Amino acid sequence: MKLDLSDGTAVQIFPSPAADPQGLTFDGTYLWCSDRILDEVHMIDPQNGEVIMILKSPGAYPRGLAWDGRHLWNVDYQTDSLYQLIRQDQEPYRLENTRHARITLTHEVKIYGQGQLLDLNVHIAIPEDLPQQKIMNIAFDPKLYSTVSDRWNQAIAHFRYQDIASEATIRSIMTVEAEVSEIRYFIFPDRCGTLKDIPRDIKRLYTADGSKYLTTDPYIQELAGKIVGDETNPYWMARKIFDHVRNVMEYKMEGGWNVAPMVLKRGTGSCSEYTFSFIALCRAVGIPARYVGAIVVRGDDASLDRAFHRWPEVYLPHYGWVTIDPQGGDKELPRDRAMYIGHLSNRFLITTQGGGDSEYLGWYYNVFSHYQTDPKVEINVEEFGEWEPVISGDN
Numbered sequence: 001m002k003l004d005l006s007d008g009t010a011v012q013i014f015p016s017p018a019a020d021p022q023g024l025t026f027d028g029t030y031l032w033c034s035d036r037i038l039d040e041v042h043m044i045d046p047q048n049g050e051v052i053m054i055l056k057s058p059g060a061y062p063r064g065l066a067w068d069g070r071h072l073w074n075v076d077y078q079t080d081s082l083y084q085l086i087r088q089d090q091e092p093y094r095l096e097n098t099r100h101a102r103i104t105l106t107h108e109v110k111i112y113g114q115g116q117l118l119d120l121n122v123h124i125a126i127p128e129d130l131p132q133q134k135i136m137n138i139a140f141d142p143k144l145y146s147t148v149s150d151r152w153n154q155a156i157a158h159f160r161y162q163d164i165a166s167e168a169t170i171r172s173i174m175t176v177e178a179e180v181s182e183i184r185y186f187i188f189p190d191r192c193g194t195l196k197d198i199p200r201d202i203k204r205l206y207t208a209d210g211s212k213y214l215t216t217d218p219y220i221q222e223l224a225g226k227i228v229g230d231e232t233n234p235y236w237m238a239r240k241i242f243d244h245v246r247n248v249m250e251y252k253m254e255g256g257w258n259v260a261p262m263v264l265k266r267g268t269g270s271c272s273e274y275t276f277s278f279i280a281l282c283r284a285v286g287i288p289a290r291y292v293g294a295i296v297v298r299g300d301d302a303s304l305d306r307a308f309h310r311w312p313e314v315y316l317p318h319y320g321w322v323t324i325d326p327q328g329g330d331k332e333l334p335r336d337r338a339m340y341i342g343h344l345s346n347r348f349l350i351t352t353q354g355g356g357d358s359e360y361l362g363w364y365y366n367v368f369s370h371y372q373t374d375p376k377v378e379i380n381v382e383e384f385g386e387w388e389p390v391i392s393g394d395n
Contacts, residue, residue, distance in 0.1 A: 014044075014048075014049025014334075015049065015333070015334060016033065016035075016334075017033055017035060017042040017044060017051045017333065017334045017335040017338075018035040018037065018038050018040070018042070018333055018334075018335040018336075019035070019037055019038075019333070020035050020036040020037040020038075021033050021034070021035055021036075022034045022035065022036045022062060022063045022064065023062065023063055023064040023065035023066075023074070023075075024065060025065040025066050025067045025072065026046070026067065027067045027072070027087060028067075029190065030043050030044060030045065030046065030052065031043070031044040031045075031046050032044070032065050032067070032072060033065070034057060034062035034063065034064070034065050034074060035062070035335070036061060036062065036063065038335070039056065039057045039059075039060055039061075039062060040054055040055060040056060040057055040062075040335070041054075041055040041056075041057050041062060041065070041072075041074065041085070042054055042055075042334075042335055042338075043055070044334070045189075049334060050239065050334055050337070050338070051334040051335050051337070051338035052187065052188075052189065052338065053186055053187065053188075053338075053342075054184065054335060054338055054339065054343070055085075057074065057076070058074060058076065058081075058083040058085070059074070059076030059078060059079040059081060059083065060076065060078045060079065061076050061077040061078035061079070062074050062075075062076055063075055063076065063077040070087075071084050071085060071086065071087060072084075072085040072086075072087055073085070088186075088188060091186060092185060092186060092319060093131060093183050093184060093185045093186060093342075094183070094184050094186070095131070095132060095181040095182065095183055096181060096182050096184075097181060097182040097345075097346050098179050098180070098181040098346065099179070099180045099181070099297075099301070099346045099389070100177075100178075100179050100389065100390045100392075101177075101178060101179075101180065101297075101301070101349075101387050101388065101389055101390055102175065102176070102177050102387075102388050102389075102390050103175070103176045103177075103178065103295055103349045103385060103386070103387055104173060104174070104175045104176075104385065104386045104388075105124060105173070105174045105175075105176075105295060105351070105366060105367060105383070105384075105385045106171055106172075106173050106382075106383070106384055106385075106386070107122050107124065107171070107172040107173075107367045107369060107381070107382075107383050108169065108170070108171050108381070108382045108383070108384075109122075109169070109170040109171075109369070109371070109379060109380070109381050110168075110169050110379070110380045110382075111164060111165070111166050111167060111168050111169070111170075111373075111377060111378075111379060112166060112167065112377070112378040112379075112380070113166055113374075113376045113377045113378045114166060114374070114376040114377070115166060115373065115374025115375065115376050115377045116163055116164060116165055116166065116373070116374050116377065117161070117163075117164040117166075117168075117170075117371060117372075117373050117374075117377060117379065118162065118163060118371075118372045118373055118374065119160070119161075119162050119371060119372045120159075120160070120161040120162075120164065120170065120369065120370075120371040121158065121159070121160050121369060121370055121371070122158070122159040122160075122161075122172040122367065122368075122369040123148075123156050123157070123158055123159075123360040123361055123367065123368050123369065124140075124156065124157045124159075124172060124174050124351075124366070124367045125154055125155075125156055125293070125351040125352040125361060125365060125366055125367065126138065126147070126154075126155040126156060126157055126174070126351070127176060127178070127349055127350060127351045128155065130350060131183055132180065132181045132182070132183035132344060132346075133178055133179065133180045133181070133349065133350060134178060134179040135176060135177075135178050136177040136178055136179065137176070137177040138174065138175070138176050138177075139174075139175045140157055140159075140172075140173065140174055140175075141171070141172075141173040141175070142159070142172075144159075145157045145158060145159045145172075146158045148360060150354075150358040150359050150360050150361065151355075151358065151359065152205075152290070152353065152354045152355045152356075152358060153353075154352060154353055154354055154358065154361070156360045156361065157174065158360065159172045166377060172367075176349060177390060178349055180346045180347075180348065180349055181346050182343075182344065182345050182346045183343065183344050184342065184343045185319065185322055185342035185343065186342075187235065187316065187319060187322065187341075187342050189233055189235040189236060191318055192233060192234050192235045192316050192317055192318060192319065193234070193317035193318055194232060194233070194234065194317065195232070195234055195286050195287070195317075197317035197318070198234075198288060198315060198317055202288050202315055203286070203288055205288075205355060206283070206288035206289060206290050206315065206355050207283045207286055207287070207288055207289075208283070208355070208356070209283070210355075210356035210357055211259070211356075211357060212257060212259055212260065212276040212280075212356065212357075212363060213259070213260050213276060213279055213280035213283060213356070214259050214260055214261055214280065215260075215280050215283045215284045217260075217261045219261045219264075219265070220260060220261055220264075220280050220281065220284050221284055223244075223264065223281065224241070224280075224281045224282075224284035224285045225284075225285070227240050227241055227244045227281065228240055228241070228285050234287055234314070234316055234317060235316055237282075237285060237287055238282060238287055238289075238314045238316075238324055239324075239341070241278060241281045241282055241285075241287075241326075242278070242324055242326045242329065242341065244281070245264075245274060245277055245278050245281070245326040246326040246327070246329055246330040246337070248264065248267055249263075249264075249267060249268065249269055249274055249277070249326070249327070249330070250267060250268045251268070251269070251270070251271075251274070251327055251330070252268040252269065252270070253270050254268060254269070254270070257270070257272050257273055257276065257363060258273060259276070260276050260277040260279075260280035260281070261280075263276065263277050264277050271309055271310050271311065271327050272310050272363075274311075274325075274326055274327035275291045275310050275311055275312050275327075276291075278312045278324075278326050279291065279312050282312075282314060287314055287315070288314065288315035289312055289313065289314050289315070290312070290313055290321070290353065290354060290355045291310050291311065291312055291313070291352075291353075291354055291355075291365070292310070292311065292313055292323075292350045292352060292353050292354075292365075293308065293309070293310045293350070293351060293352035293354070293364075293365025293366050294308065294309055294310075294348035294349055294350045294351060294352075294365075294366075295308060295348070295349045295351060295366065295385035295387070296308060296309050296347055296348055296385070297346075297347040297348075297387050301387065301388070301389040302386075302387060302388045302389060303386075303387050304384060304385070304386055304387075305384065305385040305386075305387070306383075306384045306385075308365070308366055308383075308385065309348065310352075310365055311323065311324075311325035311327065311328065312324055312325065312326075322341070322342050323340070323341070323342060323343065323344050324340065324341050324342070325340040325341075326340070328340040329341065349385075351365065351366050352365035352366060366383070366385075367383050369381065
């Protein structure tokens, strides 16, 4: 709460970032608040109360905060210690909670009826090294495949099968051994620059229209302009769009991927429809945006994923591609919303980085197939991902 010191009148009030705020200080630009239960320190925009950055506290009971003009100071109740904290350095992100896993993606086709499957093409997106994921090994089964790249520079394994008899089962399998970490970006909006600072080739490619976006649709143009207003900072432009999408949308798996104007008017959608809508609004105001798709840990370290997940990224000058997920970030507390901006847990193996329609994957991610059959042939297609932990010493 912001108070008028002359009479104690409340001038401005925000909800606390989380459930147990203990300390508060102001560095001249941002508010900083410590939380006892989560053992975190939150950087807050004083204009709107939104959490921008989340830091792990140095001790287990961060009780008070102070600013000396250069450093933050934190007093910790449990350790009876004072900690001097660097407010800002050159570290763009931090990795922690690394998971070593073997992930198997299976595309399975079962053939029924009379006749043959004449032609089957299966395309599997090949994951690559990213700041938060290190690919140790990739193997494919069957071994007869070719590697292609689409217009988004996504590497793809292509399997082709021809003249397959009925009652057969065809499996195309990718097995990846990887180290996947939780990543947390340290983003200072005042360091983001402007839209003019974005590389020209990135802006050209990732602000282009697409059949799911319809960025030139009058509804999208008017809505995007209304959301962003006179804001020119790319970070705050993207956050305003993030807030709008999460506020007007409700998560529902209703089948199909409708175009952004329809989804936003309807107010419901899947993770893909949230993603298409967010990207459309970003591109309409000149912010480069794309999507990534992943195989997800569902609960235990050893788990099965049939749903997968897709979410957007935006390109921020001086930071690069940053996760921003309005579907995941549809939360009540400011801290919980911020966990979906510049932060990603270690539950995701990203396979796909795409900007839109692909020559090989279409609008899909992870895997896509198409086929031709004799008239009396029925096809059943299943896709699923399996996670298993790799224990030190495993082969």
